[in-house]
Amino acid sequence: MTDTPSPAYQVLARKYRPETFADLVGQDAMVRTLKNAFEADRIAQAFVMTGIRGTGKTTTARIIAKGMNCIGPDGTGGATTEPCGQCEHCQAIMEGRHVDVIEMDAASRTGVNDIRDIIDSVRYRAASARYKIYIIDEVHMLSTSAFNALLKTLEEPPEHVKFIFATTEIRKVPVTVLSRCQRFDLRRIEPEDMIALLRRIADAEDAQIADDALALITRAAEGSARDATSLLDQAISHGAGETSADQVRAMLGLADRGRVLDLMDMILRGDAAGALTELGSQYAEGADPLAVLRDLAEITHWVSVVKITPDAAEDPTVSPDERARGQQMAEALPMRVLTRMWQMLLKALEEVSAAPNAMMAAEMAVIRLTHVADLPSPEELVKRLQDMPAPPPNGGPDGGVPTRAPDAAPTQAIAQPAMAARGPAGGPSAALAQDPATALARYPTFNHVVELIRSNRDVKLLVEVENGVRLVSYQPGRIEFTPAEQAPSDLAARLGSALQRWTGNRWAVSIVSDGEAPTIGETRDAADLALKSKAKAHPLVQAVLEQFPKARITKIETPEQRAAQIETEALPEVEDEWDPFEED
Numbered sequence: 001m002t003d004t005p006s007p008a009y010q011v012l013a014r015k016y017r018p019e020t021f022a023d024l025v026g027q028d029a030m031v032r033t034l035k036n037a038f039e040a041d042r043i044a045q046a047f048v049m050t051g052i053r054g055t056g057k058t059t060t061a062r063i064i065a066k067g068m069n070c071i072g073p074d075g076t077g078g079a080t081t082e083p084c085g086q087c088e089h090c091q092a093i094m095e096g097r098h099v100d101v102i103e104m105d106a107a108s109r110t111g112v113n114d115i116r117d118i119i120d121s122v123r124y125r126a127a128s129a130r131y132k133i134y135i136i137d138e139v140h141m142l143s144t145s146a147f148n149a150l151l152k153t154l155e156e157p158p159e160h161v162k163f164i165f166a167t168t169e170i171r172k173v174p175v176t177v178l179s180r181c182q183r184f185d186l187r188r189i190e191p192e193d194m195i196a197l198l199r200r201i202a203d204a205e206d207a208q209i210a211d212d213a214l215a216l217i218t219r220a221a222e223g224s225a226r227d228a229t230s231l232l233d234q235a236i237s238h239g240a241g242e243t244s245a246d247q248v249r250a251m252l253g254l255a256d257r258g259r260v261l262d263l264m265d266m267i268l269r270g271d272a273a274g275a276l277t278e279l280g281s282q283y284a285e286g287a288d289p290l291a292v293l294r295d296l297a298e299i300t301h302w303v304s305v306v307k308i309t310p311d312a313a314e315d316p317t318v319s320p321d322e323r324a325r326g327q328q329m330a331e332a333l334p335m336r337v338l339t340r341m342w343q344m345l346l347k348a349l350e351e352v353s354a355a356p357n358a359m360m361a362a363e364m365a366v367i368r369l370t371h372v373a374d375l376p377s378p379e380e381l382v383k384r385l386q387d388m389p390a391p392p393p394n395g396g397p398d399g400g401v402p403t404r405a406p407d408a409a410p411t412q413a414i415a416q417p418a419m420a421a422r423g424p425a426g427g428p429s430a431a432l433a434q435d436p437a438t439a440l441a442r443y444p445t446f447n448h449v450v451e452l453i454r455s456n457r458d459v460k461l462l463v464e465v466e467n468g469v470r471l472v473s474y475q476p477g478r479i480e481f482t483p484a485e486q487a488p489s490d491l492a493a494r495l496g497s498a499l500q501r502w503t504g505n506r507w508a509v510s511i512v513s514d515g516e517a518p519t520i521g522e523t524r525d526a527a528d529l530a531l532k533s534k535a536k537a538h539p540l541v542q543a544v545l546e547q548f549p550k551a552r553i554t555k556i557e558t559p560e561q562r563a564a565q566i567e568t569e570a571l572p573e574v575e576d577e578w579d580p581f582e583e584d
Contacts, residue, residue, distance in 0.1 A: 012233040013226045016201050018059055019094060021067075021081055025197050025225060026189035027056065033184070035081040038067060043079065044182040046154055046163040048139070050170040051186030054226030057166035060186070061135045064164060065101045066090045069129040079130070089129050100129040107138045112145040119153050122161045131162050139165040140172035147174050154180045188223025191215075191317045197225065198232050208242035209235060215317040216248045253288045260295045261325050263366075267296075267341075268333070272370040279366055289362035290352050297345040299326070304338045306330040337373075344369055436505045440476035449479070449499065450520065456502055464491055466524075470515040478508045482515025531556050 018024050021031045037043055047064065049057040066083035073086045083090050092098035104114070118134060126132040136142075142150075154163060154177065165181065167173060189197070198214045209232075217235060221228035231252075235243050238251045249256060259282060266275040282292055305312045307330040313323050348365030355361035376384070443449055453462045468487025472480040483491060496509035518526065532553050535541055545551055557565075 011230070012201060012205070013229040016204075016229060018056060018063065019066075019085055020083060021063060024056055024060065024063075026193045027060070027186055030060070030184045030186065034064065038079055038081045041079075043068065043162070045157050045161070046165070046181040048165040048167065048170070048173070048178065048181040048183050049186060050167050050183065052188060052222075052224060053168060054221075054224030054228075055186040055189065056225065057168075057186055058135070058137055060184075061137075061164040061166055062093055062101075065098075065131075065133045065135065065162075066093050068131045068133065068162065069093065069098075069100070071130075098129065100126040100131070101133045101135065103135045103137065105138065106136050106141040110141050110143050110146060112143065112149045115142070115146045115149045119149065122153055122158055125158075125160050130160075132160055133162045133164060135164045135166070137166045138168070139177075140167045140169040144174075147177055151176055151180070189225055189228075190223075191218050191315065194218045194221065194223070194225070194228055195316060198228055201229060201232060202236070205236065207236045207239075209239065210242070210244050212245040212319055213243050213248040215319070216245055216252065219317045220252055250286060253286065253291055256282075257295065257299075257319070257322055260292060260299060261322065263292070264296055264299060264329075267366060267369045268337070268373050270370050270373040272367055275366050275370055276363055279362060283359055283362075289358045290349065293345060293348055293352060293362055293365060297342065297349065300338055300342050300345060302326060303329045303333065304335065304342070307333070307335060307338070340372065341369065344372065436477065439503065439505050443476050443503075446471055446474045446479070449474075452502060453498070456498075458498060461494065461498060464488060465495065465520070467519055467521040470517050470519055472512050472515040472517070477505060478510075480510050480512050480515075482512055484519055528556075531558075 021035065024031055047061070049060055051057055063083070066085075066089070067081055068079050069089040070080055070083040071077050071087050071089060072080075072084050075087065077084070077087075085091070085094070089098065093101050096103065102118075104118075122132070122134075124132075157163065163181070165173075165177075170178075170183075170185075195211075195214050195218050198217060199211075202209050202214075213235065214232075217228055217231045220231060231248075235248050235251060239247050246256075259278065263275055263278045263282075266278060279289070279292065283289060302312070302315075302318075303326050306326055310327075310330075313327050313330075315323070318326070344365070348362070348368075351365065352358050352361040443452065450462070450465060453465060464487060468484045468491055470482040470484055472482060474480075479495070481492075488494075492509045492511050496507045499507040499509070535553055535556055536545070541553075
């Protein structure tokens with residue numbers, strides 16, 4: 001007598017796949033709409049199911065197909081939202097062998113020829129069921145030609161034909177297809193519903209698994225029921241008895257959330273040595289450096305949300321100890337620290353993902369985070385500067401305005417006061433507490449003002465001042481000018497604002513109407529025009545212009561300039577140059 005082989009093991013994701021609308025978890029809105037449509041006999045010719053992986057798109061399509069073709073245990077029932085699961089149609093559909101329910105994988109059958117086969121077969125009535133149903137999974141993978149070929153049949157199919165599409169990329173489905181379908185968005189399953197589902201499955205399997213282990217699985221599944229049940233299947237096998245949170249954490253390659261919180265505390269205290277030691281310890285115990293930084297980012301985000309919305313702390317996937325520590329952090333940490341840490345962790349995640357050695361990149365990221373933790377905030381910097389005693393005026397031995405050597409560049413003469421006038425954020429600092437007259441004495445002439453504009457690299461304002469200001473009078477802190485024709489209307493206001501920002505003192509810039517002095521640009525151009533006029537008066541130049549009437553003088557080079565250029569370009573003399581042919 002031969003032994004009967006035991007039935008093959010079926011994974012939990014398939015074993016506990018929902019078979020009715022009542023079994024669907026977390027999709028109440030869709031279930032209510034479909035129930036009302038079935039009861040009112042308002043069943044659309046096409047449906048499209050969209051959502052993330054593992055939320056039940058294909059399963060829902062099969063349940064709809066069962067409900068449309070169910071005939072009940074006695075063979076006399078009609079379309080229903082509660083298929084019996086006992087008639088031949090229900091059993092054949094759930095086993096994937098019904099002749100009138102055709103499932104097609106659009107990822108492997110993307111062409112127009114595959115759609116042509118459907119178009120040719122829709123004219124024939126169902127062989128045994130009430131409706132002929134086409135379930136097309138991953139419909140977004142169809143080609144553009146395939147979508148176009150399907151449009152006419154999709155809009156006006158025969159009465160006995162229904163289409164059900166499933167996709168994770170709804171944005172890739174043409175709007176012409178979406179407009180012909182009823183769309184249902186399957187939501188991520190909430191953590192409370194997911195934990196309850198996993199607990200029911202674990203009890204049905206007689207598996208002992210801790211609640212905090214189920215919380216870890218729920219967090220890792222990210223709202224996907226298939227991911228959660230697959231991880232539960234793996235955790236039950238990994239535990240080989242009672243499965244604890246530590247075993248699940250080791251299975252997933254995660255760091256202990258409590259220890260990640262400890263690491264975050266060390267970073268925020270600026271304890272670089274302790275943070276590196278803790279990171280190395282977690283790495284030695286099997287934690288992935290990228291997962292540790294991801295957990296740090298997740299905790300930073302969670303604490304930030306808890307700080308804004310305290311109710312967010314009531315997360316079922318978070319243990320009471322973690323919840324209490326997170327609330328303490330939310331109360332103690334300012335939002336600027338949390339947002340700065342979030343931005344730096346995002347950058348660190350990119351670096352660790354691309355680095356040849358993830359641990360080294362993670363350690364450098366932790367060092368940066370601990371270093372930044374010690375830096376004062378902008379408010380603290382301003383307060384410190386305000387509390388500082390006013391420094392003595394920058395001057396010579398007599399305390400007056402510093403003098404400049406004749407050959408020194410004007411920019412050098414004003415660079416020091418310009419920088420002294422800047423605070424940590426571009427505003428006035430404590431150094432500006434000195435007497436305004438003393439501070440403005442650094443700019444005795446209008447040329448000093450022009451050099452101040454040039455040193456701050458405001459090219460637009462510099463060009464406008466050189467070509468649009470006819471200076472009438474100047475005193476340190478007060479400028480009167482007549483605007484040239486090309487000067488913008490707001491030049492006086494912008495010039496005064498810029499000078500106040502750079503010097504930390506108010507400047508009175510006013511416009512008068514009696515100025516006839518040339519602008520800086522005109523003065524510079526006048527010398528060039530005089531040189532050109534002198535060149536035109538030369539007999540040789542006149543002779544050339546007579547032969548070439550359209551010729552123009554574009555550049556004039558004086559003998560002094562030419563000599564200076566030759567001297568610059570000349571090769572330096574080499575003393576005692578070695579001659580290879582010279583005899584000793």
